[in-house]
Amino acid sequence: METSSSRAVIAADIGGTHVRFALVTEKGEILLQEKRSRIRGSTPERMIYDWIEIAKGLESRAQGFGLKVSALGFGIAGKIDVEEGRVIFSPNIPELNGFDVVAFLRSHLAYPVAIDNDANVFGRGELWVGKGSKYPDWLGITLGTGVGGCVILDGRVWTGSRGIGFAGEIGHTTVYPNGRLCMCGKRGCLEAYASEGGLLRHIANCGSGKEYGLSALSAKRLYDMALSGNPEACRLFEEFGTALGIAIANAFTLLGIRCAIVGGGVSNAWGVFYEPLLRATVNNCSMLNAEDIVIEKSELEDSAALYGAARLALDII
Amino acid sequence: METSSSRAVIAADIGGTHVRFALVTEKGEILLQEKRSRIRGSTPERMIYDWIEIAKGLESRAQGFGLKVSALGFGIAGKIDVEEGRVIFSPNIPELNGFDVVAFLRSHLAYPVAIDNDANVFGRGELWVGKGSKYPDWLGITLGTGVGGCVILDGRVWTGSRGIGFAGEIGHTTVYPNGRLCMCGKRGCLEAYASEGGLLRHIANCGSGKEYGLSALSAKRLYDMALSGNPEACRLFEEFGTALGIAIANAFTLLGIRCAIVGGGVSNAWGVFYEPLLRATVNNCSMLNAEDIVIEKSELEDSAALYGAARLALDII
Structure with a gap:
């Protein structure tokens, strides 16, 4: 299989009940998706190792498209310190409160990672490929x-x-x-x-x-x-x-x-x-x-x- | 008299009952002020000629400070098209509704003119020399x-x-x-x-x-x-x-x-x-x-x- 783009990223939507990951090209094609139930009542590290596993799986499968993953972006509900990459307060994933989630992900992945509030991420999606443009x-x-x-x-x-x-x-x-x-x-x-x-x-x-x-x-x-x-x-x-x-x-x-x-x-x-x-x-x-x-x-x-x-x-x- | 600045501007606060003009240096010194009752029930042109008269008076007096007026800025209540320099709707100066007030002033003065809503002008003042800074x-x-x-x-x-x-x-x-x-x-x-x-x-x-x-x-x-x-x-x-x-x-x-x-x-x-x-x-x-x-x-x-x-x-x- 081939795509018209050469660069791709991993996109993640971290919800209270499910996490959804996707491999997306720079032209806005969603090539692969994976959805899992969120791990609950665990440490933040254990929960995020699950995300890392999904990301690494998508990285491998990206090679089948001739693509290399260049970054990971994800959205999560709550108060987020975007610059510091930290969850300040999450109403539905309290395990993450105060956790430096970007630094932790970054230390296990070979590419940069960015976080934002889920509604801001909605806004970015609308701006890019939706009516917001x-x-x-x-x-x-x-x-x-x-x-x-x-x-x-x-x-x-x-x-x-x-x-x-x-x-x-x-x-x-x-x-x-x-x-x-x-x-x-x-x-x-x-x-x-x-x-x-x-x-x-x-x-x-x-x-x-x-x-x-x-x-x-x-x-x-x-x-x-x-x-x-x-x-x-x-x-x-x-x-x-x-x-x-x-x-x-x-x-x-x-x-x-x-x-x-x-x-x-x-x-x-x-x-x-x-x-x-x-x-x-x-x-x-x-x-x-x-x-x-x-x-x-x-x-x-x-x-x-x-x-x-x-x-x-x-x-x- | 001398000031530490060489450039000065005219600032105007156009209210429903009074207009207030001032000569202000680029360092934020208010050197002169003039306040008049607003001309009412007239044409916009007649009303604005009064402002031009005040501005020209301040220009002359600026020379006594060794200053040359470089621009005029003014604030006015209501809906203002800042880019076009037009009053869209003024609640307390209805004569100006729809009037291209910046263009008219500009045609009678030797320097550029800018308009903004009065509360935005308050904001600019606070940002420059007040707590807003x-x-x-x-x-x-x-x-x-x-x-x-x-x-x-x-x-x-x-x-x-x-x-x-x-x-x-x-x-x-x-x-x-x-x-x-x-x-x-x-x-x-x-x-x-x-x-x-x-x-x-x-x-x-x-x-x-x-x-x-x-x-x-x-x-x-x-x-x-x-x-x-x-x-x-x-x-x-x-x-x-x-x-x-x-x-x-x-x-x-x-x-x-x-x-x-x-x-x-x-x-x-x-x-x-x-x-x-x-x-x-x-x-x-x-x-x-x-x-x-x-x-x-x-x-x-x-x-x-x-x-x-x-x-x-x-x-x-």
């Missing part, structure tokens, strides 16, 4: 278990003040002061209204889990219920879209931008939350004319993270 | 009749997407969905809670103007009342600080920054709103530790605008 300035939002976000200014991911470890965390902006309790411990965050975790916790807290069949409840199930006209599910997605619209309007007003790109698994419920989302954005953004507002759904599905991690790696070669 | 990334807020704001990233004023005409408009971010009516027409804006205009309109709308003596009411008067323990005035500043804290927390969370600098005339009520402001910022910012949050009052008083306009002018020489 159309706009110089935009807000990225990932809707999943939680709500992630990134801020793209002048065609670059803004990674926040040096050492601070985050930027674009729209999920933890307050939409309703003293509103629903969020996983982060404070009240009224966007994430409490517009994520799978927020929806399911809200339903559980209201004691109405049983009527939904909580044991099997998911955002997908709620979406199907809303599609079939269940009024309570419709109301939840109305609140979901409204909260998201208010948060987007606030970001547009603060940043002086007018475009947003929405991805993540829960963005597939687009059909039941887009209308209230757009209405709330327009109603809460007095600085923009309605016709100037652009809110689009990502088309990269779950590959945005791999493209973004690959771009991150290519940028350090 | 201490931090690479910060949020600027001006509390006056309304609430202005600016976003400083990597030591530069972020002016928003090209052609959009605004950035940093924290005053029109929604703090309380469906809350108090704002001058901009929407509900729940920070400005409706944390500006002189917002406070006075709220009091008038509550029908409680009489008990305050509304005819002579001002933020200064309310501040004095709060200082002397008037419970209603104290409550208003508690709400003022809380709303401001929520908006600042949201900006910190979205931008990944941790510093804010607050100026404008109403910031002089600092003593009665800082405590609730800090409390609300801490309570609404789960991404930052309380001890990392920095919120400072500007020390430049009303000179920030002149320093900032001078810096704007110096940057185009």
Whole structure:
């Protein structure tokens, strides 16, 4: 087999339940993918040895394409010190808190390694091969278990003040002061209204889990219920879209931008939350004319993270 | 008289009621100032001829200092197309809406001219000679009749997407969905809670103007009342600080920054709103530790605008 590129990188999407690795060419072709369950309750070293094993496997298989791996890039949820290559705080992989993950990987691999927050990696993927390449300035939002976000200014991911470890965390902006309790411990965050975790916790807290069949409840199930006209599910997605619209309007007003790109698994419920989302954005953004507002759904599905991690790696070669 | 600089610029602060001009050296010395009432209900040309007259007067007087004026910079409230030098929308000088004010000034003056939004000009002043010079990334807020704001990233004023005409408009971010009516027409804006205009309109709308003596009411008067323990005035500043804290927390969370600098005339009520402001910022910012949050009052008083306009002018020489 042959490809049109000569350089390739390894891209990794490190999630709370699974890790996904890919071999990606500099032209943005995903040649190989590998997905594994994440090793849990272990030391960071033991967990990362597993990643190294996957990376080395992809290195070997890259030779079959006549390719040499030049770098590794990966995304992970939480507060990340990008410059130092350290996880400051990970909500779903607590074993990594405070761990110098880039230095550890670097000491076992023959090429440079770069890390970034998972939503920033989404942004890099969108910028490179997605809708984000159309706009110089935009807000990225990932809707999943939680709500992630990134801020793209002048065609670059803004990674926040040096050492601070985050930027674009729209999920933890307050939409309703003293509103629903969020996983982060404070009240009224966007994430409490517009994520799978927020929806399911809200339903559980209201004691109405049983009527939904909580044991099997998911955002997908709620979406199907809303599609079939269940009024309570419709109301939840109305609140979901409204909260998201208010948060987007606030970001547009603060940043002086007018475009947003929405991805993540829960963005597939687009059909039941887009209308209230757009209405709330327009109603809460007095600085923009309605016709100037652009809110689009990502088309990269779950590959945005791999493209973004690959771009991150290519940028350090 | 002699100065240590050889180059000088004219700085102007164009407000709804007054215009203020100054001759400023490249070292940041304000040598001369002139303040006039703004000409109203006239054509933009007639109004701007008045500014040209002031500028030419300062040019002549600059010669007495052995200085030659090299540029003019000015700030004005509203949506400004900085690149094109046009006022898109001015809330308090409607005569200028859509007017190519830089081109007109340029055609009557012998040096380059630059314009920016008044809160961005505040930011430039703070960056140059104020507390803003201490931090690479910060949020600027001006509390006056309304609430202005600016976003400083990597030591530069972020002016928003090209052609959009605004950035940093924290005053029109929604703090309380469906809350108090704002001058901009929407509900729940920070400005409706944390500006002189917002406070006075709220009091008038509550029908409680009489008990305050509304005819002579001002933020200064309310501040004095709060200082002397008037419970209603104290409550208003508690709400003022809380709303401001929520908006600042949201900006910190979205931008990944941790510093804010607050100026404008109403910031002089600092003593009665800082405590609730800090409390609300801490309570609404789960991404930052309380001890990392920095919120400072500007020390430049009303000179920030002149320093900032001078810096704007110096940057185009």
